[in-house]
Amino acid sequence: MADSSDPRVADLGTAKALANPVRQRILRELDLVTEATSTTLAERLGMTTGATSYNLRVLAKYGLVEEVSELARGRERWWRKVRVDIRLGPTRDEQVKATVDQLNQLWLSQDIELFTRFRQQQARMGEWGDAMPYSRGSIQVTTAELAAFFEEYLTLLRKYQRDSADTPADARTVHTRFLAFPEPEETG
Incomplete structure (x- = not known):
């Protein structure tokens, strides 16, 4: 997987490209097959x-x-996913907001479906079936501290993201998610 590590705020075009279910399936498949x-x-x-x-x-x-030009033969074009840090940050653009909301809903639906498939296969997965660290917690932070917390999480995540050539033979893809939101009942 190619790497573009500089954070990039999603514009409307990027958000729409990501919010398409077919494109999400293609990106997931490229995660699995690499090229x-x-x-x-x-x-x-x-x-x-x-x-x-x-x-x-x-x-x-x-x-x-x-495109993976070194694999191309004739008209055959090969593709790979680019590891890119796209931020879906706050925006005043209503179209971008609506598209990001659509994308978040799509991702949440995909995550629920993926977790359901995992649970169905869990008993047959041996030691990987039990490899599911889970934590729920809460922290009291300012918005600036929450942003710093998220950056630290991304740094940790990137530490373990590697190309297939650098991945140990006994490694598996492990889906990771970060979700943080304010307590809706708390005022202040």
């Missing part, structure tokens, strides 16, 4: 090559995937 052609993705996702090609081009336009 693929539009034909390979179409077969794996049950789509047409035209649909995967179009959506790959949209993702590339916003720097979310890139």
